[in-house]
Amino acid sequence: xxxxxxxxxxxxxxxxxxxxxxxxxxxxxxxxxxxxxxxxxxxxxxxxxxxxxxxxxxxxxxxxxxxxxxxxxxxxxxxxxxxxxxxxxxxxxxxxxxxxxxxxxxxxxxxxxxxxxxxxxxxxxxxxxxxxxxxxxxxxxxxxxxxxxxxxxxxxxxxxxxxxxxxxxxxxxxxxxxxxxxxxxxxxxxxxxxxxxxxxxxxxxxxxxxxxxxxxxxxxxxxxxxxxxxxxxxxxxxxxxxxxxxxxxxxxxxxxxxxxxxxxxxxxxxxxxxxxxxxxxxxxxxxxxxxxxxxxxxxxxxxxxxxxxxxxxxxxxxxxxxxxxxxxxxxxxxxxxxxxxxxxxxxxxxxxxxxxxxxxxxxxxxxxxxxxxxxxxxxxxxxxxxxxxxxxxxxxxxxxxxxxxxxxxxxxxxxxxxxxxxxxxxxxxxx
Numbered sequence: 329x330x331x332x333x334x335x336x337x338x339x340x341x342x343x344x345x346x347x348x349x350x351x352x353x354x355x356x357x358x359x360x361x362x363x364x365x366x367x368x369x370x371x372x373x374x375x376x377x378x379x380x381x382x383x384x385x386x387x388x389x390x391x392x393x394x395x396x397x398x399x400x401x402x403x404x405x406x407x408x409x410x411x412x413x414x415x416x417x418x419x420x421x422x423x424x425x426x427x428x429x430x431x432x433x434x435x436x437x438x439x440x441x442x443x444x445x446x447x448x449x450x451x452x453x454x455x456x457x458x459x460x461x462x463x464x465x466x467x468x469x470x471x472x473x474x475x476x477x478x479x480x481x482x483x484x485x486x487x488x489x490x491x492x493x494x495x496x497x498x499x500x501x502x503x504x505x506x507x508x509x510x511x512x513x514x515x516x517x518x519x520x521x522x523x524x525x526x527x528x529x530x531x532x533x534x535x536x537x538x539x540x541x542x543x544x545x546x547x548x549x550x551x552x553x554x555x556x557x558x559x560x561x562x563x564x565x566x567x568x569x570x571x572x573x574x575x576x577x578x579x580x581x582x583x584x585x586x587x588x589x590x591x592x593x594x595x596x597x598x599x600x601x602x603x604x605x606x607x608x609x610x611x612x613x614x615x616x617x618x619x620x621x622x623x624x625x626x627x628x629x630x631x632x633x634x635x636x637x638x639x640x641x642x643x644x645x646x647x648x649x650x651x652x653x654x655x656x657x658x659x660x661x662x663x664x665x666x667x668x669x670x671x672x673x674x675x676x677x678x679x680x681x682x683x684x685x686x687x688x689x690x691x692x693x694x695x696x697x698x699x700x701x702x703x704x705x706x707x708x709x710x711x712x713x714x715x716x717x718x719x720x721x722x723x724x725x726x727x728x729x730x731x732x733x734x735x736x737x738x739x740x741x742x743x744x745x746x747x748x749x750x751x752x753x754x755x756x757x758x759x
Contacts, residue, residue, distance in 0.1 A: 349389040357387035361394070368397055377401045384425075388432050395429035398422075399447070406451075419451045438469030442478030449481050456488035467506070472513045476526035479507050480533040487537050497541050498550045504538040505567040516631050519666065544577040551582045565590050569602045578605055597626035601636055604643065613647035634663035638670060650677045651750040668710025672717060675702030679724050684749030690734035690757075694745045696727045698755040731759045 350357040364379035380401055383394060402422040409415040426444035430437055445463035452458050463482040467474045486503045489495035511531045518524035551568050558564040565586055572583045587606045590599035604619030620640035627633040637660035644653035654677065657670035678684075679699035682692065700721055707717040729739075734757065739745065743757045 349387065351387035351390070353386060357383055357390055361387075361390060364394075364397075368401075373401055373404050377405065384428075388428055392429065392433045395425055395433075398425045399443070403447075422447060422451075438466050438473070439475060439478075441466035441469065442475050442481070445485070446477055446481040449485055453488060456485055456492055457494060460485040460489050467510070472510055472517075474510055476511075476514070476523075476530035479510060479527075480530040480537075483507055483534045483537045487541075490541070497546060498554060500538065500541050501547070501550060501571065502567065504534065504541065505571055507534050512631075516664075542571070542575050544572075544575060544580065547572055547575060547577050548580040548582055551580070551586065555582060555585065559586075559589055562590075562594055566598050569598070573602065573605060578609055595622075595626075597623045597628075597632065597636070600626060601639065604636075604639060608639075608643050608646065611646075613643050616643035617647070630663045634660045634667070637663065638673070641670070641673060645673065645677055650681065653677060654750075666709055668706035668713045668717070671702045671706035671709070672713060672720070675699045675706065675720065678702065678751060679720075681749060681751060684747060684751050688733070688737055690729045690737050690739050691745070691747075693727055693729040693733060694755060694757070695747055695751070696724045697729075697745065697758065698747055698751070698753060699724050700728075701755055728759075729757070734759075 360379045360382040364376045367376035380398055402418055406415055406418040409418055426440055430440055441462050445459045445466055448459035448462055463485050466478050467482050486500050490500045511527055514527040515524055569586050584606050587602035591603045600619045600622035604616045607616035607619055620636055620643055623636040624633055627636060637656045641653040641656040654674050657673050661667055661670040678695055684695060703717050703721050707714050739757050741757055741759050744754050745757055746754045
């Protein structure tokens with residue numbers, strides 16, 4: 329009966345444009361597609377493979393899903409192969425599946441190459457140039473749409489090429505910078521969604537893999553050696569400045585040189601930010617404020633703008649302008665949801681403003697209640713900073729007012745305490 333049903337389907341399709349994809353023997357094609365899928369669903373993979381192989385050979389344009397399943401079937405066969413010869417034959421067949429998929433289904437070539445490169449990395453890591461070339465193509469083809477697994481695999485391949493002395497340290501760092509940009513784009517794009525987790529894990533992997541290449545000693549040396557030949561290359565300048573900044577290598581004279589050259593030759597939000605960082609390092613707070621404000625004004629991306637607002641707040645906080653710093657920290661928080669740093673910064677400024685307390689011990693120490701309120705808020709929306717926050721809460725909780733401190737003023741647990749000075753906020757008493 330089942331075969332009769334298949335024959336009827338073929339008859340209905342005869343003469344249509346769809347019949348072409350099932351090949352010269354469409355009955356045999358459809359029958360084997362159906363049988364392999366049935367066995368595959370039942371996890372009877374050896375039986376599924378026999379029928380899959382027939383469909384794969386006689387009607388390669390019949391189903392793109394067939395290629396996805398074929399990769400899984402061949403991986404299983406490779407894991408059970410008894411000899412190296414058998415293993416290598418199966419691996420070669422597996423890699424060919426990707427190529428035939430691209431021949432018959434041309435879309436998503438970057439994604440297919442990403443998965444092909446990852447399998448090459450799995451099975452042929454002793455020949456790193458093979459996966460590297462494929463993964464390089466996949467990332468360049470996919471750009472910001474590259475999959476998280478492809479990105480992590482490309483970084484692995486780049487490091488293997490570095491160890492094999494087929495890529496220089498500078499080339500590995502360039503790849504790291506390129507991948508970091510793609511990862512940051514996708515982490516922001518998928519905020520709050522399951523997909524974000526994959527990119528976060530890929531980011532952790534990329535950072536770990538690249539770590540040996542990212543010491544200040546290595547990065548500064550590379551920046552110094554590459555500056556003269558690359559100072560007209562805006563992409564090189566921005567990436568180099570960003571890496572030096574992210575790895576806290578901003579005390580190096582080359583960072584200042586790059587920042588000045590970037591801003592004088594081609595002012596942008598990035599160059600303005602780097603000038604601001606340089607000014608902040610030199611304790612030139614007014615200049616730092618001005619540059620960070622320029623960065624904000626020139627920025628097109630909201631996430632970058634949030635970063636610049638927090639840097640502006642840092643400059644203002646360093647200058648003692650706590651009210652303005654709080655305003656800009658809140659602007660930063662409004663542009664990037666789930667970010668605890670702005671609230672942690674406000675808590676730090678409040679905790680450092682003991683002169684804003686009132687006349688008695690209760691009012692003087694009430695600022696620590698408010699500071700901890702901000703720390704708790706920061707932690708609640710951004711668990712990634714829990715470690716830092718817990719330490720601050722433990723430190724400042726020791727300075728909370730006691731019942732004895734507040735007895736003579738009549739303050740009881742749950743009462744509202746108003747705090748003056750630049751703070752102008754209130755908190756709840758608790759003992």
